[in-house]
Amino acid sequence: MTARLAHIARIGEKFNSILAANTPQFGCIMNRAVFLDRDGTLIVEKNYLHRPEEVEVFSGVGPALKRLVDAGFKLIIVTNQSGIGRGYYTLADAVRVNEHVCNLLAREGVPIEKCYIAPEAPDQPSRGRKPSPQFLFEARDEINLNLPESFMVGDKLIDLECGWNAGVKKSILVRTGYGAKEEKMSPAAVARAVAVNDLTEMADWVLNCQ
Numbered sequence: 001m002t003a004r005l006a007h008i009a010r011i012g013e014k015f016n017s018i019l020a021a022n023t024p025q026f027g028c029i030m031n032r033a034v035f036l037d038r039d040g041t042l043i044v045e046k047n048y049l050h051r052p053e054e055v056e057v058f059s060g061v062g063p064a065l066k067r068l069v070d071a072g073f074k075l076i077i078v079t080n081q082s083g084i085g086r087g088y089y090t091l092a093d094a095v096r097v098n099e100h101v102c103n104l105l106a107r108e109g110v111p112i113e114k115c116y117i118a119p120e121a122p123d124q125p126s127r128g129r130k131p132s133p134q135f136l137f138e139a140r141d142e143i144n145l146n147l148p149e150s151f152m153v154g155d156k157l158i159d160l161e162c163g164w165n166a167g168v169k170k171s172i173l174v175r176t177g178y179g180a181k182e183e184k185m186s187p188a189a190v191a192r193a194v195a196v197n198d199l200t201e202m203a204d205w206v207l208n209c210q
C-alpha cells in the first residue's frame with residue numbers, strides 16, 4: 001500500500017511539473033505594441049522641427065491612439081533626428097519636442113511608453129537609425145513585447161523597412177507627411193505594407209486585424 005501511495009505521489013509531482021512548465025506565469029504576459037514614427041505621422045512634418053511651440057499634432061490622432069491603448073496596445077515613438085547629427089539642433093531640443101508631444105497626447109488619455117531618438121545624420125554610423133530595427137528590439141526586451149503581434153507606422157519607406165527588419169506583423173504607411181509621395185515613388189515596395197490615409201484609418205485597420 002505504501003509503495004502504491006508513493007507511486008501515485010510521483011505521478012502527481014510529474015503532472016505538476018508539466019503543468020508549471022506550460023502555464024504562463026504572472027509577469028510573463030507579452031504585450032503588443034504600435035511603434036510610431038513622429039514627424040509626418042503623429043505631427044505635421046516641418047523641416048528640422050526642434051521647437052515645442054511648432055508642434056502640430058494631426059487632427060484625430062488622440063482619439064485614434066486612445067482606441068489602441070484601450071485595446072491593450074503599448075505605444076512607442078521611434079524617430080530619426082538627423083538634424084542633431086547635422087548640427088542644426090541638440091539632442092535636448094529633440095527630447096523637449098518629444099516631451100511636448102507626449103504631454104499633448106497624455107491630455108487625451110494616451111500614454112506613450114517610450115521615445116527612441118536616433119540622432120545621427122544618414123552618413124554617420126548609427127545603432128538605431130531607421131531602417132535599423134535596433135530600437136524595436138530594445139523595446140521588446142524592456143517592455144516584454146511580442147513583435148510578431150506588433151505594428152510599425154510611418155510616412156517613409158525607411159519606417160516600413162524598420163518594421164520588416166524587426167519582424168512585426170505589419171508595417172503601415174500613412175499618406176500624411178511624405179507618405180503619399182513615397183507611395184507614388186515606390187509602389188512596389190509599399191505594396192508589401194498597408195497604406196492608409198491617417199492614424200484614424202491606421203487604428204481601424206489594426207483593430208480589425210486582430
Ligand SMILES: [Mg+2]
Binds near residue numbers: 039155
Ligand atoms: Mg516621418
